[in-house]
Amino acid sequence: MKHFLQFKDFTREEFDYLFERTREIKAMFKSYTIYHPLKDRMLAMVFEKQSTRTRVSFEAGIHQLGGSSINLTTGETQLGRGEPIEDVARVISRMVDLVMIRTFDQSIIERFAAYSRVPVINGLTNQFHPCQILADVFTYIEHRGDIAGKIVTWIGDGNNMCSTWLQAAAIFDFQLHVASPPGYAVNQSLISEQEKPHLTMFSDPMDAARNADLVTTDVWTSMGFESETDERRRDFVDFQVDSEMMAVARPDALFMHCLPAHRGEEVSAEVLEGGQSVVWDEAENRLHAQKALMEYLILGQVSQN
Ligand code: CP
Numbered sequence: 001m002k003h004f005l006q007f008k009d010f011t012r013e014e015f016d017y018l019f020e021r022t023r024e025i026k027a028m029f030k031s032y033t034i035y036h037p038l039k040d041r042m043l044a045m046v047f048e049k050q051s052t053r054t055r056v057s058f059e060a061g062i063h064q065l066g067g068s069s070i071n072l073t074t075g076e077t078q079l080g081r082g083e084p085i086e087d088v089a090r091v092i093s094r095m096v097d098l099v100m101i102r103t104f105d106q107s108i109i110e111r112f113a114a115y116s117r118v119p120v121i122n123g124l125t126n127q128f129h130p131c132q133i134l135a136d137v138f139t140y141i142e143h144r145g146d147i148a149g150k151i152v153t154w155i156g157d158g159n160n161m162c163s164t165w166l167q168a169a170a171i172f173d174f175q176l177h178v179a180s181p182p183g184y185a186v187n188q189s190l191i192s193e194q195e196k197p198h199l200t201m202f203s204d205p206m207d208a209a210r211n212a213d214l215v216t217t218d219v220w221t222s223m224g225f226e227s228e229t230d231e232r233r234r235d236f237v238d239f240q241v242d243s244e245m246m247a248v249a250r251p252d253a254l255f256m257h258c259l260p261a262h263r264g265e266e267v268s269a270e271v272l273e274g275g276q277s278v279v280w281d282e283a284e285n286r287l288h289a290q291k292a293l294m295e296y297l298i299l300g301q302v303s304q305n
């Protein structure tokens with residue numbers, strides 16, 4: 001049984017397979033072809049933080065594959081009254097086929113997985129957001145082809161998105177250029193020896209963006225860090241992706257953002273809405289990529305057309 005708790009839980013070969021299935025599943029969706037390989041299968045979604053894209057893409061995705069979902073939030077379940085995660089895992093996983101969890105510390109999802117009888121998917125933790133990077137790498141390849149040897153520039157917080165991009169850099173063999181304000185770099189403990197050669201840190205965001213094939217950023221304040229909002233607004237003021245920054249990247253560079261975006265903070269409205277931005281494709285591809293992921297985790301590799 002496999003889980004998808006971090007991006008590096010899968011091999012390059014598994015990602016190649018998943019992207020192939022994503023293309024096929026997306027084509028079926030676009031041509032209204034009914035495809036129900038997960039008929040009668042049940043996905044439990046556990047949300048300890050808010051969500052729009054993750055909720056909709058998983059719920060729509062499992063339904064489109066013939067299955068159903070149950071949405072559980074902390075406040076409405078015994079999780080909110082302190083039931084141990086190990087007990088919740090043992091109970092839920094006897095009743096459903098697959099579990100997606102969005103929570104705080106990575107250790108929570110790891111504890112859940114250790115006690116689960118069914119595959120567990122990380123729908124975002126404080127440390128990682130593997131489903132988003134799955135969709136993002138797919139989106140880059142869809143627009144520009146192979147990502148190997150390319151420069152991906154991360155501007156801003158060394159957060160869950162940034163550390164997941166770094167895992168992807170080692171697997172897909174691209175370079176990650178990161179510019180973060182002092183004190184907001186990726187936690188060193190999350191960087192493996194294998195990933196180090198793929199990471200270059202810059203103090204000036206313009207230097208990080210120079211010659212980039214992809215420029216990407218995220219909110220200054222992630223979920224769970226709201227008490228630091230005012231301080232972060234001051235600390236990140238020079239870390240906005242704007243037209244001037246996109247101008248030093250390659251002329252065919254793409255702009256990505258996992259969304260939700262704050263126009264005028266981490267990205268200017270002009271860049272977010274501009275011709276280099278593929279943020280809406282990125283969001284849509286969450287649906288297709290996660291359908292391929294759910295199919296793979298439940299059925300393994302299926303014979304391809
Ligand atoms: N990008 C992303 O995961 O969005 P949500 O928080 O809306 O799920």
Ligand code: NVA
Binds near residue numbers: 125258
């Ligand atoms: N880094 C952000 C991503 C939201 C999808 C957060 O964790 O809130």
